[in-house]
Amino acid sequence: MHNVLRVGDVFKALADPTRRIILDELTDRNGQTLFEICSRLTTKHHLGSSRQAISQHLDVLEAAGLVETRREGRYKFHYINTAPLEPIIERWLRNPEKDAE
Amino acid sequence: MHNVLRVGDVFKALADPTRRIILDELTDRNGQTLFEICSRLTTKHHLGSSRQAISQHLDVLEAAGLVETRREGRYKFHYINTAPLEPIIERWLRNPEKDAE
DNA sequence: ACGTTATGCAAGCCGATGCTTGCCTGTCAA
DNA sequence: TTGACAGGCAAGCATCGGCTTGCATAACGT
Numbered sequence: 439m440h441n442v443l444r445v446g447d448v449f450k451a452l453a454d455p456t457r458r459i460i461l462d463e464l465t466d467r468n469g470q471t472l473f474e475i476c477s478r479l480t481t482k483h484h485l486g487s488s489r490q491a492i493s494q495h496l497d498v499l500e501a502a503g504l505v506e507t508r509r510e511g512r513y514k515f516h517y518i519n520t521a522p523l524e525p526i527i528e529r530w531l532r533n534p535e536k537d538a539e
Numbered sequence: 540m541h542n543v544l545r546v547g548d549v550f551k552a553l554a555d556p557t558r559r560i561i562l563d564e565l566t567d568r569n570g571q572t573l574f575e576i577c578s579r580l581t582t583k584h585h586l587g588s589s590r591q592a593i594s595q596h597l598d599v600l601e602a603a604g605l606v607e608t609r610r611e612g613r614y615k616f617h618y619i620n621t622a623p624l625e626p627i628i629e630r631w632l633r634n635p636e637k638d639a640e
Numbered sequence: 641a642c643g644t645t646a647t648g649c650a651a652g653c654c655g656a657t658g659c660t661t662g663c664c665t666g667t668c669a670a
Numbered sequence: 671t672t673g674a675c676a677g678g679c680a681a682g683c684a685t686c687g688g689c690t691t692g693c694a695t696a697a698c699g700t
Contacts, residue, residue: 513676
């Protein structure tokens, strides 16, 4: 289950505006379910994305390590994880130890 | 001539591995021309990208504000600009840990 | 002037990606 | 059990993005 977290996955995950708004929502209220996120996106951000679309976005965020999940009965709660964000910026802010890929 | 810099442009620019290596190269040696960057990518990183491909990558980086250029005769020098990187990460790092622990 | 050098522009190809559609699995309450 | 609820899986489609190809432009050296 330990997928290799690549640096590019983090940036690709952040490249989509809907996924960034999802991270905003999880920052505002952590541990939401898929349906909570969907309803919040439609009401607060006027995004007409379907449930399946949001689910796929959450998969991308989880593959990048930016979102972690915990199952409880028929609910699946989503938590933001900012750990992958910290090292990737300092890559160019100070001296490079160049990553592969 | 003031192009509107969108946040998404920065992430989309960073989503490509070749563009990240270009930023690495500019961090290592600032103010390179297009041909210098091309030769460095082939020799040091073994990337077989053509000149036109690198040129288009530099356009994307410049549109995102991550690279600034200065023309001098028939040369065009490219400089890295890390300013757009700083605000976009703190967007999710200022987390007040509402329900953590 | 001539050729070379450094870069720009635009159309086209093709794989990647976001989204939809449809159906399926699992969980809880009445 | 039955039904509603929360979520998952997979195929198809349309657009986007990276790259190539080919030609054009401008600045230098001789």
